[in-house]
Amino acid sequence: MRRETIRCLKETAAKCRLNVVRMLRASGHGHIGGTYSSIDMVTALYFYKMNVNPEKPDWEDRDRFLLSAGHKSMVQYAVLAEKGYFPKEILDTYGHLHSKLAGHPNMHKLPGVEASTGALGHGLSIATGMAMGLRLDKKPSKVYTILGDGELAEGSNWEAAAAAAHYKLDNLTAIVDFNGLQISGKVTDVMDFTPIGDKFREFGWAVREIDGNNMDEIVEAFDALPFEEGKPSMIVAHTVKAKGLKEGEGKASYHYWNPSKEDCDALEKDLMEQLRGYEDEI
């Protein structure tokens, strides 16, 4: 049963990666690095963990997801489209004039987007406020957010980290997509915030470290939430930048990508093969 769940999630993640290719074809560019490093986790959130209903995106008791590192917007669009929040044809407008899929998510343009993010260091505060409001109303809903690792240099994250722990928000889970690379190079060279887990632990969070591209580990961590009663949960997810795009994996230069048609064809071919592999596992 569990094996089948994991297989399904891997298959869905591959489909979501293919959705990203649609957007890359439409615009000719995009933040591929963080999109692909975090896509396994976002897929598992929407297809395994979160209590959401794409038919009723504003349902009061839904779980919330917000992408603090909003430049990875393609991950959110790819997964929302796969989940059925909007027709996949909209993916083909990415980068076009007045597209509902802005380079950074706009909550007023697309169902299922809970916050307009993109300026780094905002998401954790907003997620903290959401968790406070839901708890005040005694809602069962949970709040999930993904932070970039380079984003941790924004001081506002640490304001929110303190507040979330102070208010014992165990309905809040933050995931750091720790792919270790940002535009200028290694995160540890640019501004070293490691050990990330220890820092959040010191702030009063319950922390787990996982391989964020390993579906077994992702699901296991999600099953264990909240890690500790009365504490917000932090998943430090060790990931590979641009995971799934062979030529770009683990390269800072693939933070942003301007692929040609041939690049997109090659990536699509790889992903289709991967997808067939998962189908063969049945």
Added chain:
Amino acid sequence: MKFDNYMDPRKTFGKAVTQEAEKNEDIVVLSADSGKSSGFGEFIEKYPDRYFECGIMEQGVIGISSGLATTGKVPVFCAIAPFVTARPFEMFRNDLGYMKQNVKVVGRNCGITYSDLGATHHSLEDFAIVRMIPGVTILAPQDPYEIEEAVKAMLSMNGPVYMRIGNPKIPVLFEREPFVIGKGRKITEGEALTLITTGSMTMAAMEAVERLEEEGIQVEHIGMPTVWPIDAELICDSVKKTGRVMTIEEHYIKGGLGTIVMETLNDNGINVPIKMHGIPHCYASNGPYNELMAYYKLDADGVYGGIKEFLKNEEGNK
């Protein structure tokens, strides 16, 4: 002019929010170590679950307020004016403005009311910067009753609001009436010029206008408790009649009420002499509030002198 019934603007504000909170359970209050000094003592006692002390983290508080608002809460956040506007500007712009969240941000000790604390604690650009965030309403009530009524009005509307209040006690200037967002108040009728004031400056201007009246100079005085969106109709109708306009504000001359009035007249094709009075574009000095206001000619004497000078120059230009 004799004023009486002086009230503390912060206590008046906090009490008004507390009263509304009794009727509306969604109202929550956030503090950046600023709650008690924003008049929320009673709120904290009555509604401890709806009061979130966050410590000195204004950026975080704006983001947290935004998140709370997405769940249907109506967050009110009050602290020293520059710390809720200039410091968390990007959070205000994105998390409240762009996200269109129903959060009420209140800057107290506005303008140069934190006079002797110096320029770090002055707020002379808040109208200018907050107005550049599309969709934010800006209020600057002029007396205690207006503060109370403005609180009711802002908590009844859906959308981000920035309200600015001062620090020293202020007298009751007007009969109590419902606060209509976007509407100005004609305080006196006159032909000599249109005088437009907001917030704390209205009281000083009323004194000056009374002295001018005694000299036979009739000023049409308009008080603007809503700075944005401005009451364009009231301004234009008055200026068409008087043919000249002067604005007075405890804010930089550039970018504030005066600029808004000038834009409004230009947008409506009205070309008349304008005098804009406020703080020059510099880091304001420090000292006792009354002395500082006198130094910048923003006390009743200064306003009186400014109007006289404007009218004299205008006479000379004829």
